[in-house]
Amino acid sequence: MHRSDVLIVGAGPTGLVLALWLVAQGVRPRIIDLNRQPATTSRALAVQARTLELYQQLDLTGHVLRHGHTVAAINLWVKGAPVAHLPLTRIGEGLTPYGFLQIFPQDEHERFLIERLRAEGISVERGVELRGFIDQGDQVQVQLLHPDGHLESAETLYLAGCDGARSTVRHGLGSGFPGGTYQQVFYVADVQGQGPTFNGELHVDLDEADFLAVFPLAGNGRARLIGTVRDERAARAESLRLEDISRRAIDHLKVQVDQLNWFSTYRVHHRVTEQFRVGRTFLLGDAAHVHSPAGGQGMNTGIGDAINLAWKLASVITGRADETLLDSYEPERIGFARQLVATTDRVFTFATAQGPVADLLRTRLAPLLIPRALALGAVREWLFRTVSQLTLNYRHSALSDGAAGHVHGGDRLPWVNAGGRDNFTALQTLEWQVHVYGKAGKDLQAVCATEGLRLHVFDWHPEHGEAGLARHALYLVRPDGYVALATGDHPAPALSDYLARSPRRPTP
Known part of the structure; x- marks a missing residue:
């Protein structure tokens, strides 16, 4: 067997x-x-x-x-014309080595x-x-x-x-x-084409027409069309072809399809x-x-x-x-x-809602307010952190404890590249490890040696403080790069106490 x-x-x-x-x-x-x-x-x-x-x-x-393919910008379209241009190439700069959207x-x-x-x-x-x-x-x-x-x-x-x-x-x-199913039918088309939306950027139509987004793919003239069908055609989704899709959104985005590589329709659920x-x-x-x-x-x-x-x-x-x-x-x-x-349900509902009020919000207010909001550094950083999943944390986990600086147990370890050292390089070992930004006392070194924990000590730089780390504090990092324990007070006994009550056993 x-x-x-x-x-x-x-x-x-x-x-x-x-x-x-x-x-x-x-x-x-x-x-x-x-x-x-x-x-x-x-x-x-x-x-x-x-x-x-x-x-x-x-x-x-x-x-x-x-x-x-790295997406340089998002463009919002209304009534056949681009009304907002949102650059993405530097939106997450300083937060991660990968402060962009990758396709x-x-x-x-x-x-x-x-x-x-x-x-x-x-x-x-x-x-x-x-x-x-x-x-x-x-x-x-x-x-x-x-x-x-x-x-x-x-x-x-x-x-x-x-x-x-x-x-x-x-x-x-x-x-x-439990959950539900959206009324709209989605379609996906991988195409070779041309037009202003085939410029390597992401384009989204905000009109009252069927929702449509044009995603760039690697290679000249390649794109992925993702849209919705929400009228009587949705009842025959499995038999639909690209020719059956409403031309309004496609024409609004000035999409010219030269070759269809594949086409598919599907329904989307929201369930956990x-x-x-x-x-x-x-x-x-x-x-x-x-x-x-x-x-x-x-x-x-x-x-x-x-x-x-x-x-x-x-x-x-x-x-x-x-x-x-x-x-x-x-x-x-x-x-x-x-x-x-x-x-995602709220975002999708906003993007596809029907009626005069929804149309006004999407086509008039959104193109006006979104660029102004993203011009604010705090808003831009919040949006990137959220979409990129950098804010995902396990603060309420039984494995998480303490706080030091702005970093809590359960948070993703902040990325810092300072003094010629990238602190994420240490995470390639897929092991529990201790990080100290500043100096580590001999008592902490002794605990790490006894418990089989690799200790990484980084010389303190201002960039560490800007990332939310505290000087001389202890950060016990899990194999997936999330902080289990963060403390600036008596780090050696705090680490010993955490390990004594955690399900992790020392490496022999």
Whole structure:
């Protein structure tokens, strides 16, 4: 009988990232997918700054930057003319090494992750269907149907459902999926074309016509059209073609399609499952939460789920942590998912609402107020931090404690590149570590040595204070780059106390 440490169901970005991060931490997962071939079309495009930061841990970021497209600006259109130009190239400057919006289509993204996983000696088992599973307390027994009709019984320590919105794993758990479905039907078209909207920037039509956004892709004249259909045509969504789509929004944005590479329609839901974990089974990505594409959050949130869970599973499986560490996965991720669904729902509702008042807000007030608001540094920084997921934090987690400067336990470690040292370079080891910006006392050095914690001491620079860090304070950083403990008072005993009551055990 085949036995694995972690069986991952679903080989989209979430499942692939989970597998890669497990491998990097000494765990060999098994990954299956019902589809016989990798996806050749996709809806997800944006790779947010926080994802690029995390990808830096496994040296994935460079490929995404080289083969993707950096969006220079967003343009808002009304009645066939651009009315607002919002530069993006420096919107997150000083906050992250990746202060911009990066486009890298999901199908290309998946192929890259599959190649990296294969280089680690792990291949996706294609055409394999999960037919059932039973949590036996100390392991999970699964039934897998192979393409040749063979039904395999296998065992795994943990089961990870990364199998999308119609998740077999979620159905098997009986976990509810409350929420709703938007009335509009979305369409996606990958095109080769020309016109003013094929200039490498993002363009959005705000008219009362069907919603339409033109996303730039790498290469000359390539773009992704994402729009909605909301009249009687929505009833026959599955049979729609590009020729059936209203020309109003397309004409308003002066889009000339020379070649259609592919076209698809789909409905969008806004739902969050009731449970992210039941015993030895976990839900991640679209299996746990789905929402509108507003803000390009979906794929990035699934990747965040995967990295959050991966280091915890790896710690438990390799004996570096108590199993109670896994209790933190659901509370850390489910709150963000609920907040995200509510936020994207409000944005999407505003962008697609009908009626004279909604039309006035979108076409008159929004183009006037948005550029003025973004001219304010504080507003621009808040918007970037929110969309890029830099503000995502685990302050209310049982793993988070203390505060020093403006940084609380549970916050993302602020990025600083000062004095020739980038503090994120240290995070590539995927381990618990201690950061001190200033000086570390001998008592703290002794605790770190005893507990098997690598200590990184950075010479103090003004940039550290500007980022919110406190001089000489202690920051205990988790393997995913979030601060577990922050304290400026008696750092050595505070660290010892935290470790004594945390599920993390010292590295032998």
